[in-house]
Amino acid sequence: MKKRFLRILAAVLLMSLLMTQSVYAGGLTIESIYPADGDTGMQTTNQMARIVFSSGIDAEANAEHFKILDSEGKAQEILVLDQPEEPERVNLVLVDDLVDSTEYTIVIDGAVTDMEGNQLGTTSKTTFKTRSLKTDGIVTTVMMVVMMVAIVVFTIRDQAKKAREAEEAAAKKSGKKKEEKVNPYKDAKKEAERIRAQKQKEKERKVREQMRKNEAKAKAKKKK
Numbered sequence: 001m002k003k004r005f006l007r008i009l010a011a012v013l014l015m016s017l018l019m020t021q022s023v024y025a026g027g028l029t030i031e032s033i034y035p036a037d038g039d040t041g042m043q044t045t046n047q048m049a050r051i052v053f054s055s056g057i058d059a060e061a062n063a064e065h066f067k068i069l070d071s072e073g074k075a076q077e078i079l080v081l082d083q084p085e086e087p088e089r090v091n092l093v094l095v096d097d098l099v100d101s102t103e104y105t106i107v108i109d110g111a112v113t114d115m116e117g118n119q120l121g122t123t124s125k126t127t128f129k130t131r132s133l134k135t136d137g138i139v140t141t142v143m144m145v146v147m148m149v150a151i152v153v154f155t156i157r158d159q160a161k162k163a164r165e166a167e168e169a170a171a172k173k174s175g176k177k178k179e180e181k182v183n184p185y186k187d188a189k190k191e192a193e194r195i196r197a198q199k200q201k202e203k204e205r206k207v208r209e210q211m212r213k214n215e216a217k218a219k220a221k222k223k224k
Helices: 002-025 133-174 184-223
Strands: 030-034 039-042 048-053 066-069 078-083 086-094 103-108 124-130
Touching: 030 103, 030 124, 048 103, 066 078, 066 086
Parallel strands: 039 124
Antiparallel strands: 030 048, 048 086, 066 103, 078 086, 103 124
């Protein structure tokens, strides 16, 4: 009798454990959301949110439980679509363009139910912000200006290089050396150095002449 009671008790405990694991395994959860909470710089056109659940979802049956709200709480028109090859994935496709530099919220109601009847249970909210079209315009303009300047600089350099090559080829063909360009600063420097050297030589010549005169005077005094 005692052994039979223990067997029944063990069976009951085992069934309870299996039922607990089954309930836990069947719970519906959100695996990932795109855009992620806090994302910024999102496109304003052709935008789509993607939610991946832990089990398959009937998008059409749960369409009313998905919303995308603007900063004032106004619901945006969306298409709730599933993906046959990925039943766990639900796509929220925005029908109209979003407003730039604006925060939006993806709301997933806790009433979302998977194909096995498991509910999400808790409402999920994820916010994201669209990019600034004004900033994009400024960046694009700056990039265009930089590119144009770069093209002009490279074009001028290329033309100058081709001109030098043509000039050198012409000089080589005629057998004449390429004439060096006049550098006024370099020529003036050379002239100044030449004048300083000439003055130094003149000064040294006068010193030597004075020394000879002094020696001649000294000799004349000794003779007297």
